[in-house]
Amino acid sequence: MYRPTEDHPFPVPDPARVDPGVLTALLARHGWRRRGGPQGRYARWTPPGGTGSTSLLVPAATDYPDSVDLLTEALAALSRSAAPSAREVLVGLALPSDEVRWERDTPDEGSGATLWTAQERLRAAARALLVAGALGTYGRAGYYGARHKRQAEALLDQVLVGPAPAGRRLTAYVPVRAGRGTVAGLQRALHAARDATDYQRATGGMEAYEAAVELGVCHELTEALISLVRGAEGVRISLAWSPAEGPPPGCPARPEPVEFTPGDLPALQQAAQRYVRDEPSxxxxxxxxxxxxxxxxxxxxxxxxxxxxxxxxxxxxxxxxxxxxxxxxxxxxxxxxxxxxxxxxxxxxxxxxxxxxxxxxxxxxxxxxxxxxxxxxxxxxxxxxxxxxxx
The missing domain is CATH 2.40.50.590 (DNA polymerase B, N domain, beta-barrel)
Known part of the structure; x- marks a missing residue:
């Protein structure tokens, strides 16, 4: 997965190619607030957490004489802003992508070495979850092992990934053209894994995990979830579709987040072992x-x-x-x-x-x-x- 650096930051898109509707949708998604009266030719947006020193004047359409000038100023202000949400908006504009966001509720331990370890653990688990989603696009199996692994990992070369402050939050931007099937499959698999886990905890039966294979649940996905949950008080995974493309067929426009807790670990571990044991040669x-x-x-x-x-x-x-x-x-x-x-x-x-x-x-x-x-x-x-x- 690509990580931005000071020498290679997130790209700033061409203002002439920016759709104001997509920009406003991304601003709203990432917590920016629209100020002013009823919807008109322009809208002023302020960052989350207060008005601050940054505000954006965004045109409602591109057919006004000053639309490109206003979009140029808005993008420049976003590129100068220190708010993480500003970078996320720029990525969504520059690369039509679906977003996958991980949030881990972890104790505040404060140590620099501990924070570094937590960031790497979150990145590794997030990577494994995306690979599991990509594996599901090649067919259904409870355990893939080395099968399709090279092709699935190749997708990650095209994925942009943001910072992981304190190992608690991470966002991946998966290009629609290359990874829409992966994200759509991951959305179905996560909800199926949640349902199967609830069933196992309520009844002790593993039947729901067996049926969930047809929805993309597998050893690799359960192992990624185990890695995410271990050491945390809870994990929340949410997905959002590219505003420029809209939701894929058969998927909800606004998928509900999926949450897992340490109480789910025994069921997930049992499922992971069972998938390996039951997959035939x-x-x-x-x-x-x-x-x-x-x-x-x-x-x-x-x-x-x-x-x-x-x-x-x-x-x-x-x-x-x-x-x-x-x-x-x-x-x-x-x-x-x-x-x-x-x-x-x-x-x-x-x-x-x-x-x-x-x-x-x-x-x-x-x-x-x-x-x-x-x-x-x-x-x-x-x-x-x-x-x-x-x-």
Whole structure:
């Protein structure tokens, strides 16, 4: 997730491209107050907490002669303001984004080291929650492990994230174009997790957690919630849609915040463990390039690591092979060819291992890809020879 710095602050949008309606919606969302009489051609806005020295005169539309000038002055005032809400408004204008806000109710311990730790804990848990939401866009599972993880984490490269004062509050701005599905799925999953937790605490049953998988609840999401709640007196997660885009189909215009407390931890922990235990292994036929080989003696069975090209939603897998299949894999690697292998992708260990491997077969590739693979082999030949001889 991108964090602004003094050298790379939040961007200030082009006043000529700003919609006054979006600006006023963002001001109202972040606590600014409209002053003056009935709605007219202009409105004056003051920051939360009092009038202060900053006020903005915002036109009601862009078809007035001085609209762009007034918007220029308003944006300049926002960029100079020290109020956190001013930065949040600027981000919402510069990047059409949905907002995800975390609030942790934690004791005021005051220590600088403690505050630093609390900030990092909040950022890590928030990141994990967004990754869990992104995983749900690739299909439903109680436990993803390494599956789809690389693609889900790539979304975070496009997410802007604000400061986390004292580790208590954090806001992420998720671009609508890249992350609308993630935020919409996260909204449904959080409410489903809340309902399932209430059901478990009232009845002791886990049936609601099982049904909640279809709504995006999973091991990764429950683990993120556990991390958020642990050490806090309560957690509140709220979402707000981009004013420029409006809510996605099927979602409420103003989603209700979701809250969790330490009393929810036993239910969440039980659900997280159950999701891992119950997720089945998968029959797969994987094509990949050999990146590592290992066996304990010059002959006999061994293990290889494959960089997956097709057949599984993970980046790499480890495969145990018999002597003949191990030899075939080694020869294919020396020739710059991938191999295809059939087996079961095991949930234990995060779907990073294939068991019962059989039918190891070299796969023909075009000349350009073969040259690329051979070049990679030559660059890592010393490591490969060492690995083939055992460690």
């Amino acid at each position: 998968l029959a797969v036929r994987v094509t990949g390039t050999v990146v590592r080989m290992r066996r304990d003696r010059p002959d006999g069975p061994g293990a290889v690591r494959l960089r997956v090209l097709a057949g599984a939603d993970v980046a790499q897998v480890r495969v145990g092979l018999g002597e003949e299949d191990y030899r075939i894999a080694g020869h294919a690697h020396l020739l710059g060819l991938p191999v295809r292998v059939t087996g079961r992708l095991e949930s234990r260990g995060g779907f990073r291992r294939i068991t019962g491997a059989r039918d190891v077969t070299p796969v023909q590739v075009d000349e350009a890809e073969r040259d690329r693979l051979l070049k990679s082999l030559q660059e890592n030949l010393d490591h490969f020879e060492e690995a083939c001889g055992g460690e």
